[in-house]
Amino acid sequence: xxxxxxxxxxxxxxxxxxxxxxxxxxxxxxxxxxxxxxxxxxxxxxxxxxxxxxxxxxxxxxxxxxxxxxxxxxxxxxxxxxxxxxxxxxxxxxxxxxxxxxxxxxxxxxxxxxxxxxxxxxxxxxxxxxxxxxxxxxxxxxxxxxxxxxxxxxxxxxxxxxxxxxxxxxxxxxxxxxxxxxxxxxxxxxxxxxxxxxxxxxxxx
Amino acid sequence: xxxxxxxxxxxxxxxxxxxxxxxxxxxxxxxxxxxxxxxxxxxxxxxxxxxxxxxxxxxxxxxxxxxxxxxxxxxxxxxxxxxxxxxxxxxxxxxxxxxxxxxxxxxxxxxxxxxxxxxxxxxxxxxxxxxxxxxxxxxxxxxxxxxxxxxxxxxxxxxxxxxxxxxxxxxxxxxxxxxxxxxxxxxxxxxxxxxxxxxxxxxxx
DNA sequence: CGCGAGATTGATGGTAATCAACGAACGTGG
DNA sequence: CCACGTTCGTTGATTACCATCAATCTCGCG
Numbered sequence: 001x002x003x004x005x006x007x008x009x010x011x012x013x014x015x016x017x018x019x020x021x022x023x024x025x026x027x028x029x030x031x032x033x034x035x036x037x038x039x040x041x042x043x044x045x046x047x048x049x050x051x052x053x054x055x056x057x058x059x060x061x062x063x064x065x066x067x068x069x070x071x072x073x074x075x076x077x078x079x080x081x082x083x084x085x086x087x088x089x090x091x092x093x094x095x096x097x098x099x100x101x102x103x104x105x106x107x108x109x110x111x112x113x114x115x116x117x118x119x120x121x122x123x124x125x126x127x128x129x130x131x132x133x134x135x136x137x138x139x140x141x142x143x144x145x146x147x148x149x150x151x152x153x154x155x156x157x158x159x160x161x162x163x164x165x166x167x168x169x170x171x172x173x174x175x176x177x178x179x180x181x182x183x184x185x186x187x188x189x190x191x192x193x194x195x196x197x198x199x200x201x202x203x204x205x
Numbered sequence: 206x207x208x209x210x211x212x213x214x215x216x217x218x219x220x221x222x223x224x225x226x227x228x229x230x231x232x233x234x235x236x237x238x239x240x241x242x243x244x245x246x247x248x249x250x251x252x253x254x255x256x257x258x259x260x261x262x263x264x265x266x267x268x269x270x271x272x273x274x275x276x277x278x279x280x281x282x283x284x285x286x287x288x289x290x291x292x293x294x295x296x297x298x299x300x301x302x303x304x305x306x307x308x309x310x311x312x313x314x315x316x317x318x319x320x321x322x323x324x325x326x327x328x329x330x331x332x333x334x335x336x337x338x339x340x341x342x343x344x345x346x347x348x349x350x351x352x353x354x355x356x357x358x359x360x361x362x363x364x365x366x367x368x369x370x371x372x373x374x375x376x377x378x379x380x381x382x383x384x385x386x387x388x389x390x391x392x393x394x395x396x397x398x399x400x401x402x403x404x405x406x407x408x409x410x
Numbered sequence: 411c412g413c414g415a416g417a418t419t420g421a422t423g424g425t426a427a428t429c430a431a432c433g434a435a436c437g438t439g440g
Numbered sequence: 441c442c443a444c445g446t447t448c449g450t451t452g453a454t455t456a457c458c459a460t461c462a463a464t465c466t467c468g469c470g
Contacts, residue, residue, distance in 0.1 A: 018404055037320050039402055044323040046316065057309035057316075066316045066404050089302050096301040097294050103305060104262035107312045111251065111271045114319050115242050118249040118362050122426075149449070157323050162426060164450055179435085179449095197244055199223055199271050327458075354417065367458060369418050384417095384467085 004080045009071045016069040022059045024079040028052060031075020032146055035067045036154070045154035047113065048072065048147070056103050059085055072147040115200050122158045123166040127194035128201050129156060130175065134184055141184040149180075209285045214276045221274040227264045229284040233257060236280020237351055240272045241359070250359035252318065253277065253352070261308050264290055277352040320405050327363045328371040332399035333406050334361060335380065339389055346389040354385075 006029070009015065015026065018037055028051055035046045035054060046067055058065045059082045089096045116125055129152075134141045145152065153163035167177045173193045174186030184190055211234070214220065220231065223242055233256055240251045240259060251272050263270045264287045294301045321330055334357075339346045350357065358368035372382045378398045379391030389395055 037324065037404075039320065039324040039405065040400055042324045044320070046319060046323075057312040060305055060309045061313070063313070063409075064404070066313055066320070089305070090298045093295045093298065093301065096298065096305065100265055100294070100301065100305045100308060103308050103312060104265045107262040107308060107315065108266070108268070108271055110312065110315045110319065114251060114315065114322065115244065115249070115271070117319065117322055118251075119242065119244040119247045148447095159427065160449065161428085161451085165426090168450095195245055199242075199269070200244065204268075364459065365417065366419085366460080370458095373418095 003084065004078060007077050007079060009075050009077065011071055011073050011075075013071045014068065015071065015077070016055060016065055016067070018065050018068045020065050022055065022062070022065060022082050024082055025056060025059045025085045026054055026069070027078040027080065028054060029076040029078055031077070032072040033069055033075060033077075034072050034147070034151060035069050037067050043154065044157070045151055047109070048151070048155055052106075053102055056099070056106065060099075060103070062086070072151065112200050112202075117157055119200070122156060122162060123169050124194060125156045126163070126166045127170060127173070127175075127190055128196050130170075130182060130184060131187075131190060131194055131196055132201055132203070141187060143182040143184070145180040145182070208289065209283060211281060211283050214280050214282060216276055216278050216280075218276045219273065220276065220282070221260060221270055221272070223270050223273045225270050227260065227267070227270060227287050229287055230261060230264045230290045231259055231274070232283040232285065233259060234281040234283055236282070237277040238274055238280060238282075239277050239352070239356060240274050242272050248359065249362065250356055252314070253356070253360055257311075258307055261304070261311065265304075265308070267291070277356065317405050317407075322362055324405070327361060327367060328374050329399060330361045331368065331371045332375060332378070332380075332395055333401050335375075335387060335389060336392075336395060336399055336401055337406055337408070346392060348387040348389070350385040350387070 009031075015033065016022075028049060030051070033049050033054060035049065037044055037046055054069060055065055055067060062082070085099075089099070116128070120128070130143055134143045136142075149163055150160050153160045156163065156166075158166070167175065167182070170190070170193070171177075173189040174184065175190060176183045176185055214236075220238065221227075233254060235256070238254050238259060240254065242249055242251055259274060260270055260272060267287070290304075294304065321333070325333070335348055339348045341347075354368055355365050358365045361368065361371075363371070372380065372387070375395070375398070376382075378394040379389065380395060381388045381390055
């Protein structure tokens with residue numbers, strides 16, 4: 001794959017627009033990318049990815065992108081010519097298997113997003129998102145947002161206003177918000193409220 | 206693939222339960238299958254499929270099903286042992302490519318479902334669903350439901366009560382309902398209301 | 411004919427979107 | 441370093457949509 005190139009993009013760069021034809025497979029090496037879609041003046045975030053390929057399926061099928069993509073942070077991205085990617089299946093069975101495993105994982109992540117969306121209320125989605133995204137700082141469990149709350153609200157399928165209110169509600173379960181730092185002071189209580197499920201929130205498989 | 210078997214199931218047969226391990230790849234030859242999921246006493250239909258594989262991704266990754274499946278009509282289904290399916294990738298590049306094309310298509314269908322869900326209101330979802338599923342009977346455009354309205358309401362992400370009301374609303378756009386037969390008397394008006402998009406409702410790619 | 415499941419209709423309450431205003435944070439340029 | 445302006449976030453008020461509950465109606469089937 002000699003024709004591939006590693007690019008560096010500043011935050012808030014539009015990488016892909018829905019409806020376009022795919023020329024490259026994008027592999028996010030470092031940074032953070034939002035996948036989003038628009039329709040009739042409305043706008044929603046489909047997913048936020050940290051380190052993976054994205055919009056692989058469009059490349060495979062050589063069909064228009066269904067989603068747009070933009071960087072949320074400065075990001076390094078490997079660009080592989082779409083034609084080469086498709087060609088290599090026939091050459092390399094290992095690559096073919098890796099590709100199908102990757103797309104299968106993306107598929108399952110998407111099923112989880114749809115279940116999350118259809119089976120939970122806004123504050124439940126928020127609670128579970130917090131439980132999937134916190135990290136340990138000493139004894140504290142903290143979510144340090146890397147992007148705007150606006151973007152998170154869109155990912156959760158709501159508005160900035162209602163995200164604020166949902167965070168307010170979760171105060172009763174020990175969630176303390178200050179700016180982009182959200183502390184989980186009572187994980188038990190938050191879990192009780194969120195009732196996370198391996199089949200929606202699981203990170204493996 | 207000698208060990209495969211073709212099975213026939215009556216309507217309303219549970220084929221798969223979420224959380225189980227996949228033993229077989231299911232290929233729906235004829236009939237109709239509902240894919241659904243449950244959580245915390247809630248229940249939602251993810252998709253309704255007519256002729257395709259289903260829950261391919263779980264088989265590939267050898268991970269628990271994220272969805273359950275049941276027949277809606279009498280159905281004929283080909284069962285391929287999961288181990289054999291995984292093994293054959295390394296043998297047959299054509300099969301590998303066919304498999305990845307199939308999963309990619311499923312992935313894109315799911316993106317469309319999620320966009321439909323997050324970017325549209327209930328009656329818009331219904332209107333577009335009608336436009337995707339009608340067939341021509343002479344000069345008439347008719348949707349002949351093959352399953353309960355309850356199931357359709359769950360697919361659309363609402364309740365039977367609100368589906369009834371949404372159908373009522375669409376009467377203003379020339380949609381006439383009588384039992385399981387829904388007639389589109391003014392396609393122009395319905396399209397104007399629904400504003401379908403190739404990137405949500407398109408059937409190819 | 412009567413039963414039961416599904417579908418419809420009406421009434422109500424709750425959740426979330428929208429509109430509007432205020433406050434806070436940040437970046438820019440002076 | 442400060443003043444300013446823009447964007448983002450929060451808060452409050454209102455409205456619209458949708459879920460739920462309850463009652464009736466329809467239809468298929470025994």
